Amino acid sequence: MSRNKLKVGGIVYSVLRQKEPIIQDDSLLAGRVVYQEARIELHSTPDAQYSMETFLHEKNHIILRQSQLERMIPADKMEEFVEAFSHWELMVLRDNAWLMREIQKL
Numbered sequence: 001m002s003r004n005k006l007k008v009g010g011i012v013y014s015v016l017r018q019k020e021p022i023i024q025d026d027s028l029l030a031g032r033v034v035y036q037e038a039r040i041e042l043h044s045t046p047d048a049q050y051s052m053e054t055f056l057h058e059k060n061h062i063i064l065r066q067s068q069l070e071r072m073i074p075a076d077k078m079e080e081f082v083e084a085f086s087h088w089e090l091m092v093l094r095d096n097a098w099l100m101r102e103i104q105k106l
């Protein structure tokens with residue numbers, strides 16, 4: 001799978017990195033998922049950590065939706081939950097490179 005695709009369960013999402021900011025309902029977004037079109041849109045910035053955190057954030061929204069775990073999280077807490085989880089996920093993956101290597105062998 002290339003970095004322009006993300007497979008979650010049986011669905012392959014295309015990943016679009018765009019220079020233009022993403023505007024939705026008069027808000028500027030760092031990223032969003034267009035579920036009907038299986039597409040992740042990311043606002044591309046030079047800040048690699050920010051960009052990766054945004055990617056993980058959108059990936060985690062998809063996992064929560066497809067697994068139906070999002071039902072367990074109050075809607076008004078969802079962004080806070082996904083934000084914190086993605087931040088910690090990136091930190092643990094970055095600090096434990098062996099983990100991704102071992103997962104690749106599975």
Ligand SMILES: [Zn+2]
Pocket residue numbers: 057061079082
């Ligand atoms: Zn979000």
